[in-house]
Amino acid sequence: xxxxxxxxxxxxxxxxxxxxxxxxxxxxxxxxxxxxxxxxxxxxxxxxxxxxxxxxxxxxxxxxxxxxxxxxxxxxxxxxxxxxxxxxxxxxxxxxxxxxxxxxxxxxxxxxxxxxxxxxxxxxxxxxxxxxxxxxxxxxxxxxxxxxxxxxxxxxxxxxxxxxxxxxxxxxxxxxxxxxxxxxxxxxxxxxxxxxxxxxxxxxxxxxxxxxxxxxxxxxxxxxxxxxxxxxxxxxxxxxxxxxxxxxxxxxxx
Amino acid sequence: xxxxxxxxxxxxxxxxxxxxxxxxxxxxxxxxxxxxxxxxxxxxxxxxxxxxxxxxxxxxxxxxxxxxxxxxxxxxxxxxxxxxxxxxxxxxxxxxxxxxxxxxxxxxxxxxxxxxxxxxxxxxxxxxxxxxxxxxxxxxxxxxxxxxxxxxxxxxxxxxxxxxxxxxxxxxxxxxxxxxxxxxxxxxxxxxxxxxxxxxxxxxxxxxxxxxxxxxxxxxxxxxxxxxxxxxxxxxxxxxxxxxxxxxxxxxxx
Numbered sequence: 001x002x003x004x005x006x007x008x009x010x011x012x013x014x015x016x017x018x019x020x021x022x023x024x025x026x027x028x029x030x031x032x033x034x035x036x037x038x039x040x041x042x043x044x045x046x047x048x049x050x051x052x053x054x055x056x057x058x059x060x061x062x063x064x065x066x067x068x069x070x071x072x073x074x075x076x077x078x079x080x081x082x083x084x085x086x087x088x089x090x091x092x093x094x095x096x097x098x099x100x101x102x103x104x105x106x107x108x109x110x111x112x113x114x115x116x117x118x119x120x121x122x123x124x125x126x127x128x129x130x131x132x133x134x135x136x137x138x139x140x141x142x143x144x145x146x147x148x149x150x151x152x153x154x155x156x157x158x159x160x161x162x163x164x165x166x167x168x169x170x171x172x173x174x175x176x177x178x179x180x181x182x183x184x185x186x187x188x189x190x191x192x193x194x195x196x197x198x199x200x201x202x203x204x205x206x207x208x209x210x211x212x213x214x215x216x217x218x219x220x221x222x223x224x225x226x227x228x229x230x231x232x233x234x235x236x237x238x239x240x241x242x243x244x245x246x247x248x249x250x251x252x253x254x
Numbered sequence: 255x256x257x258x259x260x261x262x263x264x265x266x267x268x269x270x271x272x273x274x275x276x277x278x279x280x281x282x283x284x285x286x287x288x289x290x291x292x293x294x295x296x297x298x299x300x301x302x303x304x305x306x307x308x309x310x311x312x313x314x315x316x317x318x319x320x321x322x323x324x325x326x327x328x329x330x331x332x333x334x335x336x337x338x339x340x341x342x343x344x345x346x347x348x349x350x351x352x353x354x355x356x357x358x359x360x361x362x363x364x365x366x367x368x369x370x371x372x373x374x375x376x377x378x379x380x381x382x383x384x385x386x387x388x389x390x391x392x393x394x395x396x397x398x399x400x401x402x403x404x405x406x407x408x409x410x411x412x413x414x415x416x417x418x419x420x421x422x423x424x425x426x427x428x429x430x431x432x433x434x435x436x437x438x439x440x441x442x443x444x445x446x447x448x449x450x451x452x453x454x455x456x457x458x459x460x461x462x463x464x465x466x467x468x469x470x471x472x473x474x475x476x477x478x479x480x481x482x483x484x485x486x487x488x489x490x491x492x493x494x495x496x497x498x499x500x501x502x503x504x505x506x507x508x
Contacts, residue, residue, distance in 0.1 A: 129344025
């Protein structure tokens, strides 16, 4: 009766980005857990129960799914993007570590997916073509001073920076503060990409320079990629520009 | 006659990790270009030509595919993992920028895929559950001093580090040197994950501590994830451990 829990990445949104492995695990589950908008992406199946929960309730959702799986059921938790990137896989591990011993006997399968930064990068060229980092701007789970230190370290060492959770109603000033911080290290002309709702209805991609980056409206559906000193823009007549970071880097930046 | 070029991510290897979008673009192409082992993963189709090339010939492969597409053909280049991460999308952009004006008129579609670090992370838990970076250890295209500076910056600021291209026959000492460098910043007990040929025949996952990381045999099919000070290991009776990085970080590390 040890049960099975799959933690499934649905990718950026379009059904054509859901891997066959993810589709197979979704079809095999007896119960689905997840944030309601992600559950809404999954086709309804007879005999499969659905347990929707709110955005902020990752730990409670993980615990509920583990409790259910530990009864011997085949349970799935869905995540947008990849479940291992600022998403449910870490929350499940946290619950297993702190939960009842029996939860360690549950079979865990994590199904990777296309995370937002890869989907946004693909729409615009190859901004992540050289060394890069992924940083959540949410200071719910870490102090703002640590975020600043990481922005400093990444920008000064020449990493391209993908910013997850750039802004929310509860965190209105953090994105502007991050842009301000990055200006200490990077030229005003550095390309900044805003990818909103990529592959979903209302998709929007904007490319601006760092000096204008705090004038773009971002939200929790936006992923921001800040280039390095090497990131370049190729103009194309009648087409959107390509933005990319060359594979070669000649010298230590800054 | 502007043509179409798709740059397609095949994911880590298993066909169940190839997105429907990638499969659709592969089926629609008149000609396929790629490194031979990646081309070998694609089902053969009548009337579709195949142009295999060697590992090191990214620029030449990109140019050949663009030349072909610019004649009005529907051409695809295949990449392992995600084409935007240390792969063909940046090489294609480099060629477009430096090539004939007509190449800017070619329609470019980049199809994202599951990159190696996501596939390895999914096999072991959630090591990338907090801020992380991706760094290529190849010093073919950048000076070793820059790699050292980035290792210093990432480890001291608390990023988990995914190392792509950790070692090759032509670069035998770099991985050990990187491990040595990381020991300046991280405790001997830091978990290090070696994922070799993940989702493919011969898959192997090893978890060791940083003090032993240079004793594991790695190769070009290996992706290495070096934890941060926060990365934890959960022992499970009768099952492999889970390795994860909690979503919360309490203070500035180091």
